[in-house]
Amino acid sequence: xDHIKEPPGGWENMWVEGRTLWDLGEATPIVVHLCETGSxxxxxxxVPGCGTGYxxxxxxxxxxxxxxxxxxKTSVERSTKMFASLPNSKHFSxxxxxxxxxxxxxxFDLIFDYNFFCAxxxxxxxxxAKRMQELLNPGGELITLMYPLSGxxxxxxxxQVSVSAYEELxxxxxxxxxxxxxxxxxxxxxxxxxxxxxxxxxxxx
Numbered sequence: 001x002d003h004i005k006e007p008p009g010g011w012e013n014m015w016v017e018g019r020t021l022w023d024l025g026e027a028t029p030i031v032v033h034l035c036e037t038g039s040x041x042x043x044x045x046x047v048p049g050c051g052t053g054y055x056x057x058x059x060x061x062x063x064x065x066x067x068x069x070x071x072x073k074t075s076v077e078r079s080t081k082m083f084a085s086l087p088n089s090k091h092f093s094x095x096x097x098x099x100x101x102x103x104x105x106x107x108f109d110l111i112f113d114y115n116f117f118c119a120x121x122x123x124x125x126x127x128x129a130k131r132m133q134e135l136l137n138p139g140g141e142l143i144t145l146m147y148p149l150s151g152x153x154x155x156x157x158x159x160q161v162s163v164s165a166y167e168e169l170x171x172x173x174x175x176x177x178x179x180x181x182x183x184x185x186x187x188x189x190x191x192x193x194x195x196x197x198x199x200x201x202x203x204x205x
Contacts, residue, residue, distance in 0.1 A: 045065070057088070107134075109141070126169060142198075147190055149163075178199060
């Protein structure tokens with residue numbers, strides 16, 4: 001994939017070999033909290049770079065159909081099989097697609113980005129923002145878990161991020177900030193390095 005500087009061996013090999021250190025083994029705590037408090041928009045939702053898909057599953061319900069995108073065939077097949085018997089399985093699906101070239105039949109009311117933006121070199125990030133704009137319905141919401149706000153690497157991902165990097169990319173494309181706050185529910189290893197950004201795509205730019 002030309003858009004991402006892949007880690008040694010590529011994303012597919014990392015899944016085959018189980019080198020998925022970013023995988024929490026459960027849904028992201030802040031996503032669980034937002035679901036339990038009814039704080040997420042209903043409709044169609046997208047989780048690009050969904051990994052195993054725990055967040056996809058916890059977000060899915062009769063009022064919200066969720067699609068998880070992944071580049072890895074191994075990951076998609078594993079997740080599809082793992083969650084097939086869940087009571088809400090008809091409300092989500094996993095697809096092996098390239099976020100930058102995939103053309104869904106319908107746009108989305110919600111996109112959740114976690115450990116996805118940080119996979120891209122800064123020169124690629126404008127393409128990320130453009131795709132977010134293209135994939136969201138007017139009035140739709142983008143949630144970004146901004147990590148790592150410190151640390152990161154100059155080489156393979158995760159690349160360091162900043163609040164200003166998101167603002168400089170999204171605001172000119174018609175997004176407005178709903179809120180940007182520290183993620184108090186971040187895993188212990190990410191405490192103080194992560195914020196939750198909520199953005200709304202304006203109905204007209």
